[in-house]
Amino acid sequence: MGRAKFGMRGIWVRRLLLWLFVILVAAPAALLLLYRFVPPPGTPEMIVSLIQGKGAHYSWSDDIPGILGKSVIGSEDQNFCRHHGFDWKSIDQAMAAHEKNPTRQLRGASTISQQTARTLFLVPVRSWVRKGMEAYLTVLLETLWPKKRILEAYLNLVDWGHGNFGAEAAARAYFHTSAANLTRNQAARLAAVLPDPDKWNAARPGPYVAERSAALIGRAYEVTRDGLDFCVK
Numbered sequence: 001m002g003r004a005k006f007g008m009r010g011i012w013v014r015r016l017l018l019w020l021f022v023i024l025v026a027a028p029a030a031l032l033l034l035y036r037f038v039p040p041p042g043t044p045e046m047i048v049s050l051i052q053g054k055g056a057h058y059s060w061s062d063d064i065p066g067i068l069g070k071s072v073i074g075s076e077d078q079n080f081c082r083h084h085g086f087d088w089k090s091i092d093q094a095m096a097a098h099e100k101n102p103t104r105q106l107r108g109a110s111t112i113s114q115q116t117a118r119t120l121f122l123v124p125v126r127s128w129v130r131k132g133m134e135a136y137l138t139v140l141l142e143t144l145w146p147k148k149r150i151l152e153a154y155l156n157l158v159d160w161g162h163g164n165f166g167a168e169a170a171a172r173a174y175f176h177t178s179a180a181n182l183t184r185n186q187a188a189r190l191a192a193v194l195p196d197p198d199k200w201n202a203a204r205p206g207p208y209v210a211e212r213s214a215a216l217i218g219r220a221y222e223v224t225r226d227g228l229d230f231c232v233k
Contacts, residue, residue, distance in 0.1 A: 028121060028137060032144045035120070035153070043157055044123045046165055055163035057173065060156050063180035064167050066229075067220060069151055071191035073229055074219030077112040080151070081231035085113045085142040086135075116154040117141045147231035160190060161197025174203040188213040188220065 039060035046056035073080050079087050117137035122130055141150060160170035167179040167190070175186050182190070186202075192212040193200040200209050223229050 028140055029144065031120075032140060036145050036149055040120065040153070040157065043119050043165070044121065045119060045159055048123055049159070049163050049165075056165060057163055057169040058157075058165040059168040060166065061168040061179040063178070064152070064155050065180060065182055065187065067184050068155060068167060068179070068182055068187040068190065069232060070220040070223040070229055071187045071216050072112070072155065072194070073151075074223045075191040075216050076115070076194060078219075078223070078228055080112050081147060081228060083111060083113075085111060085138040087111050111138075112154050113142055113150055114138045115158065116150050119157050119159075120153070151232050158194065159197060160202070161193065161200075170202070174201075184217060184220070185213065188216040191216050 042056070042058065046058060049056045077087065079089070114134055117140075118130070118134045120141075121137055122133060145153075156166040156168070159165055160167075160173075162173070164170045164173045167182070170190055171177050171179045171182055171186070174190070175182070177186075189202040189205055189209065192205070192209050193202045200206070202209070205213060
C-alpha cells in the first residue's frame with residue numbers, strides 16, 4: 001500500500017513538473033517564435049481593459065514611422081541597442097536614488113524589452129512574482145527576437161491610454177490619422193505620455209506634456225546623431 005501511494009505521488013509530481021515546463025518554457029517560447037513573424041491577436045492588458053470597461057482598440061501597423069521609434073527610444077530606453085534586456089546602469093541609479101529618499105516611490109528602470117515581454121504575457125498587477133516572470137520572459141525575448149522586432153512589437157502593443165493599444169489606435173484616437181502619417185510633433189507627444197497615458201493627454205497637452213514633448217524632439221535628434229537606433233535600422 002505504501003509503495004502504491006509513493007508511486008502515485010511520483011506520477012503526480014512528474015505531471016506537475018511537465019505542466020510547469022509547458023507553461024513556463026515551451027508555451028512562451030512557441031508563442032514568441034510565432035509572434036516573431038505574425039502579429040499577436042491581443043494581450044492580457046487588453047483583456048483587463050475590456051473587463052474594466054475601457055475598451056480595447058488595437059490594430060497592428062507595419063508602417064510606423066521611424067520618428068516614433070526614435071522618440072520612444074529617447075524617452076524610454078536610450079541604451080536599447082546596447083543592452084541585452086536589462087539596463088543595469090539605470091537600475092543602479094534608480095536604487096541609489098531610492099536609498100537616498102526611501103519615502104519616494106522607486107523610479108522605474110524598465111527597458112523596452114522588459115516592457116514588451118510583460119505586455120505580451122503578463123497582467124498589469126505589481127508583485128515580486130510578476131517581476132520574476134518578467135525577467136525570465138525578457139531573457140527569452142532577447143534570445144528569440146531581433147531588436148527591430150522588439151521595438152516594432154512594443155510600438156504596436158503598448159497601452160497609450162483610454163483603451164488604445166499600439167501606435168495605430170493611438171494615432172487615430174488622438175490625431176485622427178494613421179500611424180504611418182504621424183508628424184514629428186505628434187510622435188513626440190505620444191512618447192511623452194507613455195509613463196501615464198490615462199492621465200496625460202497627447203491630443204491636448206498641458207504645460208508638462210508640451211514641455212516634455214519639446215524635449216523629446218531634441219532627444220529624437222540625438223538618437224539619430226549618436227546612432228542610438230543602429231540595431232533597428
